[in-house]
Amino acid sequence: MNSLPKSIQNAIDALSDLPGIGSRSAERLIFALLKNEMPLEEKIAKALLNLKKNLGECERCHHYCETIEGESNVQCGVCHDFSRDKKVICIVEEPTDLIAIEKTHEYKGLYHVLHGVLSPMNKVGPEQLRIRSLTERLDNTDEKPDEIILALSGNIEADATALYLTNELKKFSTIKVTRLARGIPTGGDLDYLDIGTLSRAMLDRREF
Amino acid sequence: MNSLPKSIQNAIDALSDLPGIGSRSAERLIFALLKNEMPLEEKIAKALLNLKKNLGECERCHHYCETIEGESNVQCGVCHDFSRDKKVICIVEEPTDLIAIEKTHEYKGLYHVLHGVLSPMNKVGPEQLRIRSLTERLDNTDEKPDEIILALSGNIEADATALYLTNELKKFSTIKVTRLARGIPTGGDLDYLDIGTLSRAMLDRREF
Numbered sequence: 001m002n003s004l005p006k007s008i009q010n011a012i013d014a015l016s017d018l019p020g021i022g023s024r025s026a027e028r029l030i031f032a033l034l035k036n037e038m039p040l041e042e043k044i045a046k047a048l049l050n051l052k053k054n055l056g057e058c059e060r061c062h063h064y065c066e067t068i069e070g071e072s073n074v075q076c077g078v079c080h081d082f083s084r085d086k087k088v089i090c091i092v093e094e095p096t097d098l099i100a101i102e103k104t105h106e107y108k109g110l111y112h113v114l115h116g117v118l119s120p121m122n123k124v125g126p127e128q129l130r131i132r133s134l135t136e137r138l139d140n141t142d143e144k145p146d147e148i149i150l151a152l153s154g155n156i157e158a159d160a161t162a163l164y165l166t167n168e169l170k171k172f173s174t175i176k177v178t179r180l181a182r183g184i185p186t187g188g189d190l191d192y193l194d195i196g197t198l199s200r201a202m203l204d205r206r207e208f
Numbered sequence: 209m210n211s212l213p214k215s216i217q218n219a220i221d222a223l224s225d226l227p228g229i230g231s232r233s234a235e236r237l238i239f240a241l242l243k244n245e246m247p248l249e250e251k252i253a254k255a256l257l258n259l260k261k262n263l264g265e266c267e268r269c270h271h272y273c274e275t276i277e278g279e280s281n282v283q284c285g286v287c288h289d290f291s292r293d294k295k296v297i298c299i300v301e302e303p304t305d306l307i308a309i310e311k312t313h314e315y316k317g318l319y320h321v322l323h324g325v326l327s328p329m330n331k332v333g334p335e336q337l338r339i340r341s342l343t344e345r346l347d348n349t350d351e352k353p354d355e356i357i358l359a360l361s362g363n364i365e366a367d368a369t370a371l372y373l374t375n376e377l378k379k380f381s382t383i384k385v386t387r388l389a390r391g392i393p394t395g396g397d398l399d400y401l402d403i404g405t406l407s408r409a410m411l412d413r414r415e416f
């Protein structure tokens with residue numbers, strides 16, 4: 001027999017559906033909410049119910065953005081920002097990557113979010129990614145950048161996607177295609193590094 | 209400028225109010241919800257909104273229990289279960305401790321949840337805990353158990369609470385008061401153990 005009231009058990013079950021939250025963590029979170037005298041659970045519930053309301057994709061870069069009722073063409077905060085450098089487009093896999101790059105404050109250009117990488121195993125081909133909209137964007141002379149940065153991850157699928165994109169972008173001969181530097185992470189210890197990273201760091205060494 | 213739509217930022221902020229969930233974890237959870245095509249966020253939101261609805265305290269043991277409309281006296285699942293041994297009462301600090309003990313399947317008696325421990329620093333005295341209702345419960349001859357188990361934590365405040373309760377329970381001379389065994393945890397390594405636990409394990413040693 002379960003010693004928990006149904007409402008508590010339901011909440012624990014729902015929370016433990018989240019990735020990385022097991023039933024024990026969910027239990028601890030729910031009991032923290034029960035102990036809390038503030039209606040924090042209501043605040044969270046309302047925020048979650050509103051999460052996907054008025055949420056769409058930027059018509060230009062496919063980042064998440066707020067939709068406006070009655071308007072079909074919407075742009076995200078980055079594309080809306082007139083101070084951004086329109087001559088550089090950074091291609092990322094997911095909106096989370098865009099946010100990570102934004103946090104560095106090192107990049108002032110625009111983005112293009114693919115929403116995934118090529119993955120034949122998971123039936124993700126070029127059609128499933130926002131690649132066609134990228135070439136359409138580059139066909140538009142007003143939008144044509146000088147440089148495209150491939151800011152993809154370091155795994156095999158991302159490498160394959162980068163290769164595919166480089167081929168696709170060959171027809172835009174005026175655009176320089178670059179990729180993120182690979183090397184030793186900041187604070188990284190040489191003798192803990194894998195051979196791939198270390199040899200790449202050696203090959204890509206730069207003058208002091 | 210924030211590169212995130214307001215609804216996403218609100219959801220991240222709300223989730224990171226939970227204990228143990230920082231802004232990075234909250235971000236990861238919210239983006240997992242956004243990626244998920246199932247309306248998991250609605251399921252969670254509904255469960256959270258229902259969490260404290262129809263939730264009360266068991267009139268006997270003060271565990272969480274479902275309230276029934278129009279009825280003021282309600283009992284939790286454990287107290288309701290006729291197969292439980294009414295001759296033993298296990299005193300715990302929080303409902304979470306009750307659940308932990310239930311999971312061992314070693315205990316078949318009843319409970320009494322104090323909802324805290326004595327803590328003068330946090331202005332928690334005997335009046336703030338469910339101690340009076342415990343003595344009232346023991347005064348009732350129908351409810352009088354043969355044994356009371358103090359299943360409190362191993363810290364100083366819990367020890368003080370145990371001492372206070374032992375004094376309070378002295379007037380019920382027919383009731384045996386016991387406490388949980390202290391010693392080496394299962395799978396514990398002797399040389400990693402603190403001195404307090406090890407000396408307690410030595411003192412409380414038992415015949416093979």
